Amino acid sequence: MKRFLLFLVLGTVLSSAAAGPRLLREWTFEKPDAAVAIRNGGRLSFDPLRDSSGNPVLEVEIPKKPGNYPVVLTFRSEIPLRKGRKIEIEFEVRSSQPCRAELQAADSAPPYSHRARSQTFDIPASWKKHRLSFVITSEAREALSLPQILFREVPPGARIDFGPIRVTDVTDAVPRPAFYETRAGKEWRPVDTSDLAVKAGAALDLSGLVDRSPAGTWGRVTVDAAGRLVFEKRPEQELRFFSIQLLPGSTIGMQYMSHTEVEALVETIVRQGYNMVRIHGPGRFLVGPGRGAALKNQDSFPLPETADEIEFDPEAQDRLDYFIYLLKKNGIYINLDGLVSFVGFSSEVGLSIAARHSNSAKVQMFVNPARRRNWTAGVSKILTHRNPYTGTALKDDPVLALFQYYNEQDIRLDLRDYADAFQPLWIEFLQRKYGSYSALYAAWQGRCGDVVLPPAGSFAQVPGVSFKVARTDTPAGIDMTRFQAERELEMTRFYQRETARIGYRGLTTQWDMATRLVHLPARAEMPVITMHGYHAHPSGYGGSRGITLNQKSPLAEGGSAVKRQSTARWLDRPYLITEFGFVFWNRYRHEQGLIYGACASLQNWNGIACHCNQAVLYGDALVSFQVGHDPVGRASELVTAFSYLRGDIRPSPHTVEIPISEEFAFGGRAMGAIPDELSRMWIWSRIGLSFAGRYRAPVNADLRITPDGTAQTGGSDMFEEIKATRGTAGLERYCALLKKHGILRPGNRSNPACSLYESDTEEVAMNVKTAELAVRTARLEGAVLKTDHPVKLDALTIERCSVPASVTLLSLEDAPIRKADRLLAVIATDARNSGMRFSDEEETTLEAIGTLPVLVRTGRFRLTIDRPDRAEFCAYALKLNGERVAELPVTGKAGKLILELDSGTLAKEPALFYELIRR
Structure with a gap:
């Protein structure tokens, strides 16, 4: 009788579930759970780490040696489900090695019959939330493994973390659309990208921002006794380089260009304001097109060991020679990578190897003499080749300002098997x-x-x-x-010896990817420090279905990548960011121009290079990293050019030193990084570190702050992340210290408890809670807004901004905004491809990359500009190449200019640039 009554009660509960969603089970991993099990060699642990929301984590460790069957993780639900029930599973996951796994619903006891169609999901290096749904296709005999996760495509040795897993019956819930698509209409309008070469004399022509004397006019780029980057023959002026990151091969196609097309490319590089080019992957480009095939045996393959054995394509060599000649002629310096390939130097263009393979060059260069001879052969062939157009080999040419031995070779024990x-x-x-x-x-x-x-x-x-x-x-x-640091130090000294033997006497750099303390001894050998960093680095490249990317605002994270980069800087020597980017299709990448312009200027860095190909002649469909095709990326670069290269935002007059002792770094903290609280100080003053009390140049710090711990790091083969902190107690303490020492004056509005931060120059202010930024200088004013509300800067008031955007107004003359006769307004929102589709409402997972034409998000804007002289102005909407496309009215009232526009109704196409000229 009791059993019968219990069945009736359970049956009532199950039938009532038809009214709507019902939570079936939630695993929170607060403590071990007998219902969670793993088969086929995997290991489970309840990690003290936390997910992005602060919840406990379940860690799965995949065996280093694969067994006969893939590892299976099961969660026994104890709830039988009838055929036709629709189940939704939500969870958050990350992996030490980005991969994919398979989610299933199966019987919890042999023979493990599947009760729904399996689904795959990706596991990136940073936390990603998944919400998957499926329908029960056959009756379960008893309880289900719901979910059951099969790690069929996971690399050996990977560690996978799961946050809470929530299982819900949503049988009668409102169905979700299959995908979310960007289509042309009032909100998204097509823009012409057929001609992207900036026109001479246009408002977007920045060729006059820097001295265009031929490279080498003032001697080599060098480092003076004060640790500043200067020219040998003009040591009184510290240098700044605004760099294009160029992949000359497949993405630019320089090997297919005529000399006339190479000239046009260099012209637009000049007109976009760049005074440096980082040539990324010259060895792969010089091999030329059409040769080679993928490696069939990744464990063993021959490579040339002398320069004579390496064959470079004559036409590719000619294009590179002519390109370098034109750069030199136009005062553009070169930052050259020695090696980029995971294979090494070869005469075959198609060779490739898995990035994490133990036989990749990024592992073998540390131990294999044959690979080292291959590196020397390739680098020697590139540096000693005599350019027929300049008459000089690169090793002797002052156009080569910086040489990097091997891109991103940092030892990453968490990613590769060493x-x-x-x-x-x-x-x-x-x-x-x-x-x-x-x-x-x-x-x-x-x-x-x-x-x-x-x-x-x-x-x-x-x-x-x-x-x-x-x-x-x-x-x-x-x-x-200690052993890892020793290996990197020995590797550095090999590079130094070989480069000197080849005959290059210019500046060098290395170890540019990771910021763990373990890399400090090797980095201490570098005369110049370089670093990379990204916000929203995608889980893959190109436009493949299933690639993921986060849609968080960089400002909501206190500046995102700029934070980590600011504390990787050494105060006693030059510092350049040689790769960065807020990556497409992150909807907030419009923040990049003002954030990087502000940080690089305040910190007085010596160079920045967005990744990549920012200057192109014509457009193509948007993909991640191809900045030159992206209207938002081009707008960001222009804003950075004025704020940083022209120097509109002043450097901080104060310095905060973070001294790291060897005992601190190697006392159990070497695999950690500078804490997030310290890195958030980038907006307050110039910051950087010193190591082991050894200085290449004097550091006159206003304040020294020793860290009391380190931060956890993560990422993938292509980027690193630092675990952010949510609390503000440390920041409040640092803010009080800066005010006590006069670095922040008493009236400074910084209040970390209220998420408010203001620079010591009081030109830059950030609100992390609202994810907004404001910049006020004489020649440039701008703001990043998330909601439609008025923002009063100085001469500029943004009265209307109907969509999240970055709005900047700048003077095109050597005069403040209130007096200049020529102004430029830059309004950056978002851009997508036509028909770009996503599989989730948050638009984090790509379903289809879409096609041309590129669509720009429209909005309504109203800008008011103080003009005490009551001058009359006219305005023009500009194409991406600077051509005027439509005239707009500018009204004047009581000493103010008013520009009001709706980019959804502009004639011909929406615009991101608006030129204002005095009549």
Whole structure:
């Protein structure tokens, strides 16, 4: 009788669920749960880390050696479900190695019959939220594994973190659309991208922003005794480089250009204001098109070991020579990568290898003499080749301002398997340090991570280096970080010796990707520090279905990538950001121009380079990183050119030093980075670090702040992320210190508790809570807005801004906005391809990349400009190349100019640039 009544009650509950969504189960991982299990060799742990919302995390570790069957993670629901029920599963996930997995609903006991169609989902390096739904296709005999996750395509050794998993019956919920699409209409209008070469004399022509004397007129670029980047023959002026990041091969197609087309490309590089080009991947370009094939055996392949064995295509070499000649002629300097390829230098263009393969050059260069000979051969061939147009080899030509040995070679134990390649050197390191195995056993207390060492063992039985152990503060972990630092230091000295032997005497750099403290000893050898960093780096490249990208605002994260880059700077030597970007299709990438212009100017960095190909001759469909095709990217670059290169935003007059001692870095913290609270100080004053009390030049700091801990890091092969902090207690303490020492004056509006930050120059203000930024200078004023509300700057008031946008007004003359006869307004919103589709409402997951024409998001705007002289102005909407496309009315009233527009109704096409000229 009791059983019958229980069945009736349960049946009532199940039938009542038909009224709408019903939560079936939620796993929060507060503590171990017997309903959570793993099969086929995987390991589970409840990690003390937290997901992006602060919830506990379940960590899954995939075996390093794959078994016969893929790892399966099961969550037993204890709830049988009838055929036809629609189930929705929500969760957040990330992986140490971006990959894909498969979600299933299956019986929880053998033979594990599937009760719904499986679905795949991607697992990027940073936290991503998924919401997947499916229909139960057959009756379950009893409880289900709901969900069941199959790791079929996951790399060996990967670590995967799950946040809370929520399972809901949504049978009668309102159905969601299959995808979300961007279509032409009033909100999104097409813009002409057929001709993107900036026209001479147009308002967008920035060729006059810098001295265009031929490169080398003032001697080589060098570093003076004060640690400043200067010309040899003009040491009184510190240099700033506004750089284009150029991939000359497939994405630009320079090998197919005529000399006339190369000339046109250089002309538009000049007119967009650039005075440096970072040539990325010259070795791959010089091989030329049409040769080679993908490697069939990634474990073993031959590579040339002498310069004579490497064949460069004569036409590709000619185009590069002519390009460099034109750059030199126009006062544009070069930052050159030695090696970019994961393979090495070859005579075959198609060679490729998995980025994380243990045989990639990024691992083998540390240990393999043949790979080192290959590097020397390729670099020597590039640097010693005599350019027939300049009459000089690059090694001797002052046009080459900076040479990087190998792009992003930083040791990443969390991403690549170095253990086997490093094992002989690792054993040698331990033997050198401890002398005997017994001494090591005692120092390590018999353990290396989870491995219990044999008391009477040998060095050969010690586990290889691994991220899991290196990130701990155990004796074994500390030794691993010391070993890693030693390897990078030895690698640096090899590069220095070989480059000197080749005959290059200019500036060099290396270790430009990761900001963990473990990299400091090798970076200390560099005369110039460089760094990379991105906001919303996608999970893949191109326009493939399933690629993901976050839609967060950089300002909502306190500046995003600029934070991490600001604390990677060394105060005693030059510093350049040689890759950055707020990446398409992030809807808030319009923030980039003002954020990077403000940060680079306040910090007085020596160079910045957005990635990539910012200057192009004609348009194409938008894809991530191809900035020259993106109207929003072009607008951001122009704003940065004025704010940073022209110097409209003043540098901070104050310096805060972050001293890092060797004991602090290698006392169990080496795999961490500078804490987020310190990096958020970028807006307050000039900040940077010093290491081990050794300085290449004097550092006159107004204040020193020693970190009391480190931050966790993550990312992928192509970028790094720093774990952000939500609290403001540390920032409030630092703000009080800066006010106490007079770095921030008493009237400064900074109040971290209220999410308000203002620079010591009081020209830049940021509200993290509203994700807004304001810049007020004599020749440039602008703001990033999220909602439609008036913003009073100085001469400019933004009275209307109907969509999230960046709005900037600047003087095109050497006169303040209130007096200039020629002004330029830049209004950047968002841009997409026609028919661009997403599989989720947040537009984070790509369904289809879309096609031309490019669509620009429209809006309604009203700008009021103070003009005490009551001058009359006219205005023109401009095309992306600077051509005037339509005249707009400018009204005058009581000493103010008023420009009011609706870009959804402008004649011909919407515009991002508006030229205002005095009549």
